[in-house]
Amino acid sequence: MGPLHITDRHELSYRDQHLDVDFEHKTALLDAKPLGLTRKEYDLLALLVQNAGEVVTRETLLERVWGYSNQIRTRTLDVHIRRLRKKLGQHNSAYIETIFSVGYRFQPFRAPRVVQRLAPAMALGA
C-alpha cells in the first residue's frame, strides 16, 4: 500500500521507558496506552525511530513516507510532525528534535547523547 518499506534494521520493536513501537503490528504505546496514530503518523514515527539518534533529512522523510520526489514544496511534513509531537505529549520535544534546515532526529528517552565515544586519549601525560 504505502511507499514505505522499512527494512533498514530488522528490529521487531522499539522500547524505552515511555515509548513502545511494534513494527510488526504497526502500533505504538506511550506509557502503556495506545497512541492512536494514523497511518502517516505511524510511518513517520517508525522511520524516525528506526533511525534513532541520527538525523533523517526532510528529503528522505518526504521520499520514504510520502513518495514525493525532491523539489516538491509542501508543509505536510511539518504538520505531521506537529501532530506526532502532540500525541507524544510531555516528552515530545525530547523525542523529536528539529535539525534546522536539514530534518528531524528521534532521540531515545534519556539516551546517551554521545554518538562516538571519545577514545582513550593518546595524550602523553595521560
Added chain:
Amino acid sequence: MGPLHITDRHELSYRDQHLDVDFEHKTALLDAKPLGLTRKEYDLLALLVQNAGEVVTRETLLERVWGYSNQIRTRTLDVHIRRLRKKLGQHNSAYIETIFSVGYRFQPFRAPRVVQRLAPAMALGA
C-alpha cells in the same frame, strides 16, 4: 607532531583533547558535548580544521564557505569567527588564531606544558 595528519586526504574526523569534529555527520563536540553549530559556523570550522596548522586566507574562506568572489566587502566572516570562538569557549583563542591582514589559522589543542619548577613554587601570595 600533532594528533592530526592532514595533507590532501579526506579525513573522516578530527579529534584532539577537547574538540571532536565529525566531517561525515557534520557535527562537532567540545569536551564530549555537542557544540550546536549552525550550518555556516560548521562549514567555517570544518574548513579551518581541515587545514589545521596552516593559514587559510580570508579570500579562501569567503570563496569556499560563502561562494563569494573576491572584491566583495563584507564583515560576515568576522562575525562568524566571533561566534565560533564564543562557542569554543575557553579554548577559542588557542584554537583560532588571527593572522593579521591574511586570514585565520586553526591550531590543534596542545596540552599546557607542565612547567617543572625546581623550587617548590606554590607561592600563592606572591
Added chain:
DNA sequence: TACACCTTTTACAAAACTTTTACAAGACCC
C-alpha cells in the same frame, strides 16, 4: 448522500540563522 476521519494546503506567527551597520579596539608603519 451523509458522515466521520484523515491528509494536504493555506496563511500567518514565531524562531533560527545570516548579513549588515556602526563604532571600538588593535596592529602596522612612518
Added chain:
DNA sequence: GGGTCTTGTAAAAGTTTTGTAAAAGGTGTA
C-alpha cells in the same frame, strides 16, 4: 604619537525555515 588599515564586537536588520491553527480536500463506509 599620529595616521591608517584591519579586526572585534554588539546590535539591528534582513532572510529563510519551522510551528501552528484553521480551512479545504480527499477517502471510505454505512
